[in-house]
Amino acid sequence: MHCFSSTLAALAAAPLLASALPIVNRAASANVVLVFQFANVLQQLEGQFYQQGLAKFQDSDFQTAGFSSGMIATQVLSTIQSDEATHESFIQQTLIDNGATPLTCNFSFDSALADVPTLAATARVVEYIGVSAFLGGANLLDDPIFLDAAASILTVEARHQTLLNILSGTGSAIPSAFDIALTPQEVLSIAGGFITGPCNTGIIPTNPLTVNNTGPISSGTLLTVSATNITGTDGLFCNMIVGGANFAINMPLAQCVVPGGINGPVALWITNDDQPLANDVVYRGSSQQIAGPAIFFVDSQPEMLGQLVRSSPSSSDDASDGAAAAPTPTPLPPNIGPSPDGPSPDDNVIVNGVSSVPATTPSAPSP
Numbered sequence: 001m002h003c004f005s006s007t008l009a010a011l012a013a014a015p016l017l018a019s020a021l022p023i024v025n026r027a028a029s030a031n032v033v034l035v036f037q038f039a040n041v042l043q044q045l046e047g048q049f050y051q052q053g054l055a056k057f058q059d060s061d062f063q064t065a066g067f068s069s070g071m072i073a074t075q076v077l078s079t080i081q082s083d084e085a086t087h088e089s090f091i092q093q094t095l096i097d098n099g100a101t102p103l104t105c106n107f108s109f110d111s112a113l114a115d116v117p118t119l120a121a122t123a124r125v126v127e128y129i130g131v132s133a134f135l136g137g138a139n140l141l142d143d144p145i146f147l148d149a150a151a152s153i154l155t156v157e158a159r160h161q162t163l164l165n166i167l168s169g170t171g172s173a174i175p176s177a178f179d180i181a182l183t184p185q186e187v188l189s190i191a192g193g194f195i196t197g198p199c200n201t202g203i204i205p206t207n208p209l210t211v212n213n214t215g216p217i218s219s220g221t222l223l224t225v226s227a228t229n230i231t232g233t234d235g236l237f238c239n240m241i242v243g244g245a246n247f248a249i250n251m252p253l254a255q256c257v258v259p260g261g262i263n264g265p266v267a268l269w270i271t272n273d274d275q276p277l278a279n280d281v282v283y284r285g286s287s288q289q290i291a292g293p294a295i296f297f298v299d300s301q302p303e304m305l306g307q308l309v310r311s312s313p314s315s316s317d318d319a320s321d322g323a324a325a326a327p328t329p330t331p332l333p334p335n336i337g338p339s340p341d342g343p344s345p346d347d348n349v350i351v352n353g354v355s356s357v358p359a360t361t362p363s364a365p366s367p
């Protein structure tokens with residue numbers, strides 16, 4: 001008993017922060033350093049985004065933008081900002097401990113911070129790529145000590161994402177039983193739009209893709225896109241990946257219509273091939289990719305939780321009133337062609353069915 005209480009006393013006297021870091025005195029492999037350098041850039045991006053957003057907008061701005069209480073939004077964003085700053089310090093210290101110099105990058109959030117609804121919509125995407133990045137980087141972390149440390153950040157990023165889904169007003173807090181993993185190249189392709197000046201992680205981003213549609217995207221929306229590589233739609237295919245699917249939903253780009261049955265985040269790629277991209281960072285083919293991914297949200301199952309914090313629709317360009325009402329889901333068209341069950345092209349994975357490949361000629365609504 002005596003011994004136990006003196007241990008407690010010693011613990012209480014110890015500086016708390018020193019024991020709060022998940023890794024002590026552990027040498028990182030080159031892979032770990034690469035992924036942590038990439039995570040360092042992503043954490044800077046997130047931290048600075050929230051910092052600038054909170055500096056620009058007050059409680060009253062959030063209230064004017066339709067939040068039932070501006071304080072709810074600023075409190076959530078402040079908590080997230082503080083977590084991101086802590087993650088950044090931890091990752092940078094790990095890099096320094098391993099003889100690497102943490103990159104410092106500059107970002108511009110001018111358009112993302114144009115107004116409160118754009119801030120909220122951008123934060124939702126930024127936080128989702130945080131989740132996707134740690135998920136997709138996990139297989140590169142060849143030391144379980146660092147993998148656990150990264151995973152302990154990932155779980156917190158996922159909680160942030162849930163709160164931002166709620167703050168969107170139109171989303172489900174937890175829209176899917178599975179999240180989408182993205183490679184560092186894919187994440188940097190999305191994040192690159194915010195980076196200004198040199199920021200060389202040693203990772204080459206995939207060709208960035210922009211979704212042209214403004215306003216809410218729902219079942220039946222025809223998507224149009226732009227990228228440096230894309231002129232017209234001939235020979236091009238859009239690939240939508242949702243959490244938990246084995247493969248993308250692949251459609252000709254001219255008929256890139258969001259099918260029914262989707263709720264939550266969607267990652268969109270353009271390829272030059274009618275073979276659906278694999279939902280797997282290890283086996284996803286890159287040779288047929290032209291541009292992407294881009295992330296958008298389909299809010300087909302709004303929750304009352306969101307309506308508690310957001311009294312009006314969330315879209316930055318909400319032209320329609322009452323946009324929070326759920327669109328009527330249209331059933332998925334039946335599979336076409338031979339069943340995609342079976343081994344992947346490289347024989348490395350067995351695929352257990354795709355139930356959501358739409359027919360090649362869906363009746364597209366006029367744009």
Ligand SMILES: *[C@@H]1O[C@H](CO)[C@@H](O)[C@H](O)[C@H]1NC(C)=O
Binds near residue numbers: 196198199
């Ligand atoms: C970031 O911005 C600061 C201030 O404008 C500038 O001094 C610095 O060189 C920039 N760094 C990079 C990497 O662009």
Ligand SMILES: *[C@@H]1O[C@H](CO)[C@@H](O)[C@H](O)[C@H]1NC(C)=O
Binds near residue numbers: 207228289
């Ligand atoms: C454009 O796509 C082609 C493949 O069609 C690819 O080889 C090329 O690298 C792409 N360009 C960019 C900038 O991604």
Ligand SMILES: *[C@@H]1O[C@H](CO)[C@@H](O)[C@H](O)[C@H]1NC(C)=O
Binds near residue numbers: 212224225226
């Ligand atoms: C998408 O937007 C870009 C930039 O505004 C424009 O140049 C392009 O023509 C648009 N593409 C389509 C298919 O609407």
